[in-house]
Amino acid sequence: MQNLRSLGDRVQEAFPDAVLDTIAFRDELTLIIDPEKIIEVARFCRDTEGLEFNLLSDLSFVDYYPEEPRFAVCYHLYSIFFRHRLRLKVMLSGEEPQVATVTPIYPAANWQEREAYDMMGIEFIGHPFLKRILMPKDWEGYPLRKDYPLGYEQVQFTFNFDEVMRQKPQAKREKNT
Amino acid sequence: MIDMIAPQGSEPAVTPIGEGQNWQGSLDELKGMISPRALTGETMLLNMGPHHPSTHGVLRLLLELDGETIVSCVPDVGYLHTGIEKNMEAKTYTKALVMTDRMDYLNPLGNNLVYCLALEKLASLDVPERAMIGRVILAELTRINSHLVWLGTHCLDIGAMSMMLYCFREREEILDIFELVSGQRMMTSYFRPGGLWRDLPDEFIPTVQAFLDHFPKRVDDYETILNKNPLWIDRTQGIGVITPEDAIALGCTGPVLRASGIAHDVRKSQPYSCYESFDFSVITGDHGDVYDRFLVRVKEMRESIKIVQQGLKMLRKGPFISSNRKFVPPPRAELGQSMEAVIHHFKLWTEGFRIGKGEVYFPTESPRGELGCHLIADGSTNPYRVHFRTPSFVHISALPKLVEGEMLADVVAIIGSIDIVLGDCDR
Numbered sequence: 001m002q003n004l005r006s007l008g009d010r011v012q013e014a015f016p017d018a019v020l021d022t023i024a025f026r027d028e029l030t031l032i033i034d035p036e037k038i039i040e041v042a043r044f045c046r047d048t049e050g051l052e053f054n055l056l057s058d059l060s061f062v063d064y065y066p067e068e069p070r071f072a073v074c075y076h077l078y079s080i081f082f083r084h085r086l087r088l089k090v091m092l093s094g095e096e097p098q099v100a101t102v103t104p105i106y107p108a109a110n111w112q113e114r115e116a117y118d119m120m121g122i123e124f125i126g127h128p129f130l131k132r133i134l135m136p137k138d139w140e141g142y143p144l145r146k147d148y149p150l151g152y153e154q155v156q157f158t159f160n161f162d163e164v165m166r167q168k169p170q171a172k173r174e175k176n177t
Numbered sequence: 178m179i180d181m182i183a184p185q186g187s188e189p190a191v192t193p194i195g196e197g198q199n200w201q202g203s204l205d206e207l208k209g210m211i212s213p214r215a216l217t218g219e220t221m222l223l224n225m226g227p228h229h230p231s232t233h234g235v236l237r238l239l240l241e242l243d244g245e246t247i248v249s250c251v252p253d254v255g256y257l258h259t260g261i262e263k264n265m266e267a268k269t270y271t272k273a274l275v276m277t278d279r280m281d282y283l284n285p286l287g288n289n290l291v292y293c294l295a296l297e298k299l300a301s302l303d304v305p306e307r308a309m310i311g312r313v314i315l316a317e318l319t320r321i322n323s324h325l326v327w328l329g330t331h332c333l334d335i336g337a338m339s340m341m342l343y344c345f346r347e348r349e350e351i352l353d354i355f356e357l358v359s360g361q362r363m364m365t366s367y368f369r370p371g372g373l374w375r376d377l378p379d380e381f382i383p384t385v386q387a388f389l390d391h392f393p394k395r396v397d398d399y400e401t402i403l404n405k406n407p408l409w410i411d412r413t414q415g416i417g418v419i420t421p422e423d424a425i426a427l428g429c430t431g432p433v434l435r436a437s438g439i440a441h442d443v444r445k446s447q448p449y450s451c452y453e454s455f456d457f458s459v460i461t462g463d464h465g466d467v468y469d470r471f472l473v474r475v476k477e478m479r480e481s482i483k484i485v486q487q488g489l490k491m492l493r494k495g496p497f498i499s500s501n502r503k504f505v506p507p508p509r510a511e512l513g514q515s516m517e518a519v520i521h522h523f524k525l526w527t528e529g530f531r532i533g534k535g536e537v538y539f540p541t542e543s544p545r546g547e548l549g550c551h552l553i554a555d556g557s558t559n560p561y562r563v564h565f566r567t568p569s570f571v572h573i574s575a576l577p578k579l580v581e582g583e584m585l586a587d588v589v590a591i592i593g594s595i596d597i598v599l600g601d602c603d604r
Contacts, residue, residue: 026298026537054425055441057540058566060551074551076538076566080425080439083446087538108428111574119262128209134255134603143263150267 004029007051007086014044028087030074035090035099038075042102045077045086053077053086056106061116065146070094071122075102075109092122101127119144210251211241220248223585227256231334231589234599236573238588245585250577254570257603265563269529270296270370273560278364280565281601283323286315286355287543289368292563294449295539295550296370300532302504305496308372309451314385314488315358315367316450317481321392322351323544323596324474324481328399331471331593335412340402347395350388357384371505372498382489389489393482400475413468417579417591420465427575431546431568432473433595437465443542454491455484467587467594474596504530529558545569545596569602 008029012019018037023030033041045053058076069091077086090099101124102109113124114133121142124130132139141148156164214220226237235256241248261280265273277288290312297304329344352362358377359367367374403409419429421437434441442459444452460476462469499505502517506525511518524530532554540549546568555561572595579591 025535026301028537030536055430056428057430057547058538058549058551058564060538060562060564060566062553062562074538076549076551078540080441080446085447085538085540106428107426108571108574111570115570131206132255134258136255143260150263 004084004086007084010048010051011041011045011086014048015041028085030087030089033088033090035092038088038090038102039100039105041088042075042077042105045088046105050082051079052081053079055080056102056108056112057085059109059112059116061120061122061144063120063144063146065094068094071097071120073099073116073122097122098125099123100125103127118142121145207239207251211239211249214243214248215241219243225588227253232592233330233597236592236597236599236602238576240580240585240588242585247580247583247585247588250580250588252573252576254573254599254602257599259604261604262563262565265560267559269558270532270560271525271529273563274369275364275366278366279600280567280604281543281545281548281569281598282363283326283598284319284543284545284548284601285363285365286312286319286367287541287548289366290316290450291539291541291543291548291550291565292552293368293370294541295537295552296532298539299535299537299552299554300370300504300530302371302501303499304372304450305499306451307377307493307495308497308499310488310491311373311377311497312368312450313452313455314485314492315355317484317488318351318354318385320481320544321478322348324478325351327474327544327593327596328471331590331596332403334589334593335409337403337406337409340399343395343399347392350392354381354384354388357381369498369505371501372496376497377492382492385485385489389482389486393479396475396478396482403471410468412587412590413471413594414466415464416467416587417583417594418464418466419575419579423578424465424575427578428571429546429575430571431542431544432470432477433546433572433575435460436462436469436473438463443540443547447540449539449541455487457481457484467590470594470596531556531558540566543568545598545601546572565604567601567604569597569599570604573597573602 008022008031011031015037018034018041019031020034021032045051055078056075057078060074062072064070064072071092073090075088077088092099101113103113111133113127114130116122117124117130118132118135119142154164212220215222221242223240223242224237225240226232227235237253239251239253261276265276274289274292277292278285280288325344325348329341332340355365356362358381359365359374419437421439424434424437430441438461440459440461445459457480460473460480462473502521506522507518512522534554534556536553538549538551540547547566548568549566551564552560553562580588
């Protein structure tokens with residue numbers, strides 16, 4: 001943990017304005033980064049001797065609705081040589097969630113950012129191919145947002161057969177009758 | 178997902194099949210992903226999948242071909258998306274566990290494990306030694322199981338039919354072990370927060386031992402059948418090479434990265450669930466081609482056998498699940514004697530347990546690579562957000578780099594060699 005903290009301090013020294021907060025929890029270090037500076041910080045983490053976070057292990061995204069800033073993008077970095085991990089986190093506004101892409105630095109981010117766009121509607125500026133990846137192309141809304149309903153289909157029994165059938169989409173009704 | 182693509186323009190290069198079947202899409206959305214030559218019709222666009230048998234599930238590749246050489250490749254996934262992450266947010270921590278089996282259906286116990294470990298780290302929940310060792314044994318058997326299916330189907334893709342039958346014969350025995358401990362062959366949900374669902378039965382050690390007695394010989398057979406076969410060597414050596422630098426940059430982990438010569442294994446670098454007390458080596462390759470990835474996985478099966486063997490020796494009698502009653506329901510026998518036990522039982526099975534605010538990321542080594550779970554709790558009984566970093570998703574994103582410049586027939590060999598499971602990719 002001591003070791004990890006010194007890594008955080010090095011990033012903080014290099015970017016005193018960009019590191020907004022440092023959280024240590026369960027032997028994991030999280031640096032909250034200014035979204036405008038994420039490119040510089042990510043490049044610093046990858047290229048600086050002693051840090052060398054060369055693997056983007058995971059890119060995940062969170063919706064803290066109804067708080068503001070609402071969205072978070074977490075970059076889980078890992079160094080194969082030094083075997084240490086670091087989480088960078090950027091907080092984005094609910095109105096216009098936008099952050100620069102890290103694909104030029106970590107090519108592994110390409111699809112993971114597309115997933116974040118698809119599921120949460122976060123826009124990655126400069127991404128080479130920002131299209132929906134898991135959901136169909138014409139899907140409306142962003143499924144993993146907290147204000148997006150989970151959806152539920154009522155179970156069809158004999159007593160409510162007709163009622164449930166009326167609520168089904170046209171195609172399904174035709175198939176069943 | 179991307180629309181079905183066919184070229185557009187005043188004079189289409191490929192005539193649409195059938196009368197009046199004019200397609201509606203456009204190539205504009207693929208700008209930057211395919212070469213400009215595809216627009217003029219100089220190269221050919223070919224859809225492979227989603228129903229192609231060698232795409233291991235429902236993966237669709239849009240291949241741009243110059244003759245038989247691949248110019249570019251655009252993978253298209255999402256056909257198996259089931260919204261597991263969203264569903265888990267609406268369930269209690271215990272109920273959400275059941276969803277994890279369904280992600281990577283060749284590695285169900287590994288998925289249980291990563292979720293349980295993340296949860297235990299978040300809640301500071303202790304796990305007894307018997308449970309930890311039992312988890313390692315079963316996780317390694319799952320790894321062997323997954324590698325067997327991979328070997329069988331990979332060989333089938335390249336044309337070695339009989340391997341499939343041999344591999345599935347051994348896999349049955351492993352599934353029988355899963356059935357013995359959990360009552361289920363694939364969707365086990367056997368690991369629970371704090372330990373195991375039930376104690377390992379008395380027959381567990383003899384059954385696993387019987388499997389281990391004859392299995393190493395079989396692995397030798399598989400290796401001999403294949404690596405002395407000139408056809409197999411021709412089809413795999415020097416195909417789909419990826420350099421260590423590219424593999425790291427593209428996020429490759431597991432056997433794909435190790436075949437390129439980087440000894441990265443989460444079981445060694447950040448041991449979890451008492452992997453640090455086991456003696457095993459990390460297998461690496463030299464060339465990063467299809468053949469090396471095959472060798473790495475076959476040798477990994479031998480390492481897994483070693484781990485299971487040690488685990489059986491280390492297994493002692495004792496509690497199989499934590500006794501922390503705030504997370505683990507009391508055994509049936511306690512309910513008749515203790516009022517507190519009844520309260521705990523009622524609370525845990527109606528409301529579930531709560532975990533205070535916090536977030537953790539827990540990486541584990543699945544048969545395919547790094548399987549991570551980013552778990553966020555907000556103090557309620559449901560996970561606030563669960564995100565799985567699945568190796569198949571990342572590996573498919575690296576596929577264009579692997580197949581570029583290769584022949585069309587080698588694409589199936591390369592897909593097989595990165596060992597993808599589409600359930601793991603789409604979640």
